Amino acid sequence: xxxxxxxxxxxxxxxxxxxxxxxxxxxxxxxxxxxxxxxxxxxxxxxxxxxxxxxxxxxxxxxxxxxxxxxxxxxxxxxxxxxxxxxxxxxxxxxxxxxxxxxxxxxxxxxxxxxxxxxxxxxxxxxxxxxxxxxxxxxxxxxxxxxxxxxxxxxxxxxxxxxxxxxxxxxxxxxxxxxxxxxxxxxxxxxxxxxxxxxxxxxxxxxxxxxxxxxxxxxxxxxxxxxxxxxxxxxxxxxxxxxxxxxxxxxxxxxxxxxxxxxxxxxxxxxxxxxxxxxxxxxxxxxxxxxxxxxxxxxxxxxxxxxxxxxxxxxxxxxxxxxxxxxxxxxxxxxxxxxxxxxxxxxxxxxxxxxxxxxxxxxxxxxxxxxxxxxxxxxx
Amino acid sequence: xxxxxxxxxxxxxxxxxxxxxxxxxxxxxxxxxxxxxxxxxxxxxxxxxxxxxxxxxxxxxxxxxxxxxxxxxxx
Ligand code: SF4
Ligand code: SF4
Numbered sequence: 349x350x351x352x353x354x355x356x357x358x359x360x361x362x363x364x365x366x367x368x369x370x371x372x373x374x375x376x377x378x379x380x381x382x383x384x385x386x387x388x389x390x391x392x393x394x395x396x397x398x399x400x401x402x403x404x405x406x407x408x409x410x411x412x413x414x415x416x417x418x419x420x421x422x423x424x425x426x427x428x429x430x431x432x433x434x435x436x437x438x439x440x441x442x443x444x445x446x447x448x449x450x451x452x453x454x455x456x457x458x459x460x461x462x463x464x465x466x467x468x469x470x471x472x473x474x475x476x477x478x479x480x481x482x483x484x485x486x487x488x489x490x491x492x493x494x495x496x497x498x499x500x501x502x503x504x505x506x507x508x509x510x511x512x513x514x515x516x517x518x519x520x521x522x523x524x525x526x527x528x529x530x531x532x533x534x535x536x537x538x539x540x541x542x543x544x545x546x547x548x549x550x551x552x553x554x555x556x557x558x559x560x561x562x563x564x565x566x567x568x569x570x571x572x573x574x575x576x577x578x579x580x581x582x583x584x585x586x587x588x589x590x591x592x593x594x595x596x597x598x599x600x601x602x603x604x605x606x607x608x609x610x611x612x613x614x615x616x617x618x619x620x621x622x623x624x625x626x627x628x629x630x631x632x633x634x635x636x637x638x639x640x641x642x643x644x645x646x647x648x649x650x651x652x653x654x655x656x657x658x659x660x661x662x663x664x665x666x667x668x669x670x671x672x673x674x675x676x677x678x679x680x681x682x683x684x685x686x687x688x689x690x691x692x693x694x695x696x697x698x699x700x701x702x703x704x705x706x707x708x709x710x711x712x713x714x715x716x717x718x719x720x721x722x723x724x725x726x727x728x
Numbered sequence: 729x730x731x732x733x734x735x736x737x738x739x740x741x742x743x744x745x746x747x748x749x750x751x752x753x754x755x756x757x758x759x760x761x762x763x764x765x766x767x768x769x770x771x772x773x774x775x776x777x778x779x780x781x782x783x784x785x786x787x788x789x790x791x792x793x794x795x796x797x798x799x800x801x802x803x
Contacts, residue, residue, distance in 0.1 A: 448789035455793070494785075 358416040359384045365410030374670040380410050402438035407622040407658035428537030438665040446664040453527040454544040465489045466522050468503050473510040475522040482558035483520035486565035500702045508722035516597050525552035531567040532663040564590040566624035566694045591633040608724045610643035617647045617687035620656035621694035634693045641724040647685040659700040675704030689713045743797035745772045750780040750803025
């Protein structure tokens with residue numbers, strides 16, 4: 349959604365945004381309210397050169413609460429596009445590897461780079477080139493390699509989703525021509541890269557003939573739903589989140605074919621990803637899925653649902669002390685809630701919170717939602 | 729130097745190879761080759777780093793992004 353100047357003018361300086369912002373809590377000079385106020389005075393002023401522009405997580409905690417519905421993350425994004433032109437650039441995390449991977453994927457059509465992103469699936473289940481359902485795997489095959497050093501098994505969630513889908517009787521399309529959804533490029537202000545990636549994805553989906561696209565990554569799901577439709581109009585396929593889909597399928601089927609064993613963890617909690625929760629409004633489906641597992645004791649952290657706190661960084665940039673503080677706070681919250689496992693529905697939350705466990709002495713386990721389900725369904 | 733000096737496969741494909749070489753060993757060797765007037769193919773581009781420990785995985789990805797067909801890290 350493009351934010352108009354007039355909308356920004358509606359700001360009544362209540363400060364709810366700054367009061368809600370997890371970054372402002374750690375960096376007292378960071379203030380969304382001040383940023384809005386300064387740009388009303390000087391639309392092309394200081395903000396274009398400020399590093400605060402890149403510090404925002406676009407987590408939408410502020411905009412979710414703003415009484416006049418100013419979409420602050422969108423405000424930030426529109427200024428990031430301008431800041432890049434003014435050579436104000438973000439500090440990329442992981443040496444910029446993930447940005448390079450997206451850029452290489454966008455050159456696919458003219459440079460002939462072939463991806464092999466289905467090898468993992470051949471080992472675990474059945475999938476096809478054409479069909480009704482398309483499983484959009486997202487960046488998991490890349491994360492699985494890059495984050496080996498943290499022992500984050502990113503591909504496990506994809507493997508388990510494929511196994512569960514097969515068990516339901518679905519052989520989804522998984523395509524080597526799928527590419528990065530462009531979420532990070534979009535939120536980092538690189539619209540050209542975003543558009544290129546989006547076009548390639550739409551083409552790959554069209555070629556498969558699929559009409560129902562299943563996403564487990566909240567970012568992919570949200571960007572298709574919120575932004576692809578804005579750029580490309582109505583898409584001729586349905587965008588479905590796997591949590592929603594599985595909940596329907598698993599609750600409607602007779603329980604005998606899906607036997608759930610009691611979970612081996614004592615108590616768990618759920619981390620709401622910002623893109624799935626505040627930006628897509630999916631809060632209850634993952635919780636209901638977790639509760640399908642008998643004897644699950646699902647505890648809520650102090651900040652949950654629309655109040656949930658972000659995992660610390662977005663779009664692979666600006667990882668800082670502040671990110672670490674937020675992550676460690678989150679781990680402590682889980683502990684205080686009496687949970688010994690945090691279930692995540694976002695591959696990035698899983699990576700970031702696992703990273704935090706390595707710097708902070710804690711016994712907390714981080715597991716993704718679908719591996720948790722699969723473990724209890726005995727289809728590991 | 730003529731095209732024939734390029735590293736060429738049978739198919740006629742002449743790959744662009746980026747070499748990242750450590751100042752203290754492989755770059756010195758390349759330097760010695762130069763001083764001794766050995767010729768090497770022009771489709772090999774050498775980038776000197778002060779230590780191969782300076783190389784991070786994104787150096788390799790960036791080389792591919794900018795059109796390299798192969799990356800050689802030596803040190
Ligand atoms: S919450 Fe909204 S109205 Fe209040 S200061 Fe922030 S942007 Fe302005
Ligand atoms: S989007 Fe999140 S990080 Fe950015 S200003 Fe709002 S609350 Fe703070």
